[in-house]
Amino acid sequence: MPDEQMAGPGSAPAAPAGAPGAPVAPPAAPRPLDPIDRSIMRLLQADGRASIRSVAEQVHVSRANAYARINRLIDDGVIRGFTARVNHERAGQGASAYITLKIVQNSWRTVREQLRELPGAAHIALVSGDFDVLLLVHTPDNRTLRELVLTRLQAIPEVLSTRTLLVFEETDLLDPGPGPGPGALGTLPEITEE
Numbered sequence: 001m002p003d004e005q006m007a008g009p010g011s012a013p014a015a016p017a018g019a020p021g022a023p024v025a026p027p028a029a030p031r032p033l034d035p036i037d038r039s040i041m042r043l044l045q046a047d048g049r050a051s052i053r054s055v056a057e058q059v060h061v062s063r064a065n066a067y068a069r070i071n072r073l074i075d076d077g078v079i080r081g082f083t084a085r086v087n088h089e090r091a092g093q094g095a096s097a098y099i100t101l102k103i104v105q106n107s108w109r110t111v112r113e114q115l116r117e118l119p120g121a122a123h124i125a126l127v128s129g130d131f132d133v134l135l136l137v138h139t140p141d142n143r144t145l146r147e148l149v150l151t152r153l154q155a156i157p158e159v160l161s162t163r164t165l166l167v168f169e170e171t172d173l174l175d176p177g178p179g180p181g182p183g184a185l186g187t188l189p190e191i192t193e194e
């Protein structure tokens with residue numbers, strides 16, 4: 001019985017996985033990714049709506065192989081989901097900034113939960129160096145950004161100090177750009193129903 005332990009005479013039944021008192025299995029070591037897996041990831045990062053057929057054609061494997069590889073990448077937690085890349089300026093979020101925060105020692109989990117609630121928070125990272133947290137935010141304008149920093153962030157008791165770095169221009173390295181160039185993926189074909 002692969003998923004359960006056989007109980008011997010007089011032994012208590014094993015606790016189901018995830019139950020209190022059940023043994024915790026160590027996380028499985030990640031499987032190594034080969035060049036085809038990496039190509040599939042790059043294609044899906046550029047266009048998460050690409051069909052299995054187009055992915056298979058571009059990485060030169062069968063559709064069944066591409067399908068199996070994508071499912072394995074999802075099952076292994078390498079691909080965590082599919083999302084849209086947004087042009088924040090066109091979406092009414094014209095002011096972007098990276099904000100560094102110094103926080104009270106051992107308060108990361110508390111601060112992280114409060115930062116998640118901020119309007120426009122896009123990325124939160126615990127980092128090493130001269131500050132503790134790096135936060136990326138997108139807001140409609142500089143006035144809203146100022147309010148977010150001076151009113152919302154500095155009201156969090158565990159935040160000791162902040163520094164705001166305005167984003168003047170950014171380049172999406174996952175965007176294939178206007179056309180194929182040296183090392184570029186080029187444009188992906190239209191989505192087809194399969």
